[in-house]
Amino acid sequence: MDDIVRQALAKWPNVPHCTGWLLLDRRGNWRMRDEAAQAQGAPGEPIRHEALLGFIHRNYEADARGQWFFQNGPQRVYVELVYTPWIVRLAVDANGALTLTDQAGGTFTPNAAWLDDEGGILLTQAPAGEREQPRVAALHDHDLDLFSEHAEIAADGQSGAFHWRSDVTLPLQAIARADVGARFGFVASPAGQATAAQAAPAPDDHGPA
Known part of the structure; x- marks a missing residue:
C-alpha cells in the first residue's frame, strides 16, 4: 500500500466505502461504472490512465470476507469481479x-x-x-x-x-x-456487503493525488 494512502487512512479513518463503481472484467481490464452503467448492468468504460492503473494495482487487496477492493486514499472502493480477482x-x-x-x-x-x-x-x-x-x-x-x-x-x-x-x-x-468463489474464498459482487456499506460518491478517476 502506498504511503500516501496510509497517511490518508490515518487522517480520515471513517470515510464510507464505495461499491459498484469499479469492475475487473474477464480479460483483466479495470472499468469505471457510472450510475447509468450500474443501472443497465453494463461493464462500464475501460480505465486507460496509466498512473491510475498503477495506483489501483499497488493498492488492491482483499478484506477478511474475501471482498476485493482498491484503497483510494481514505476510501475503500470495492471491486465487482466478472470472474476471479x-x-x-x-x-x-x-x-x-x-x-x-x-x-x-x-x-x-x-x-x-x-x-x-x-x-x-x-x-x-x-x-x-x-x-x-x-x-x-x-x-x-x-x-x-x-x-x-x-x-x-x-x-x-x-x-x-x-x-x-x-x-x-x-x-x-x-x-x-x-x-469458484466459495472454493477460493472471494466475493465476486461485494455491493451491500461492505463493512460500512453506505452509498458513496464515485472514486476520483483522474489518478492518484
Whole structure:
C-alpha cells in the first residue's frame, strides 16, 4: 500500500466505502461504472490512465470476507469481479519457457490448475501465509490456444494435465464456475456487503493525488 494512502487512512479513518463503481472484467481490464452503467448492468468504460492503473494495482487487496477492493486514499472502493480477482496472461519467453503474468504485471507461479464447466482455465498460486487462501486467477481467453499446446484435456472436458515446466506437470481438476468463489474464498459482487456499506460518491478517476 502506498504511503500516501496510509497517511490518508490515518487522517480520515471513517470515510464510507464505495461499491459498484469499479469492475475487473474477464480479460483483466479495470472499468469505471457510472450510475447509468450500474443501472443497465453494463461493464462500464475501460480505465486507460496509466498512473491510475498503477495506483489501483499497488493498492488492491482483499478484506477478511474475501471482498476485493482498491484503497483510494481514505476510501475503500470495492471491486465487482466478472470472474476471479486475478486474470493471467500466458506467454513464452526468449528461452522457450512458459510465463504467467497477472493484470498488475506481477509474476504468477501456479501450483494447481482447474478446468471449469464453461471451458475456462483457472490457476492457483500457493498462499504466502498459512491462514491465507491460494491466489486464484482465470487464464485470459486469448491464451487458450497456447495453453492447449502445453496441455492434454480428456474427451469429457473434466480432467487432463498442464505441462508448466519440463519437470512440473499440473493435473487439471474439474470445477463448476458457480463454485469458484466459495472454493477460493472471494466475493465476486461485494455491493451491500461492505463493512460500512453506505452509498458513496464515485472514486476520483483522474489518478492518484
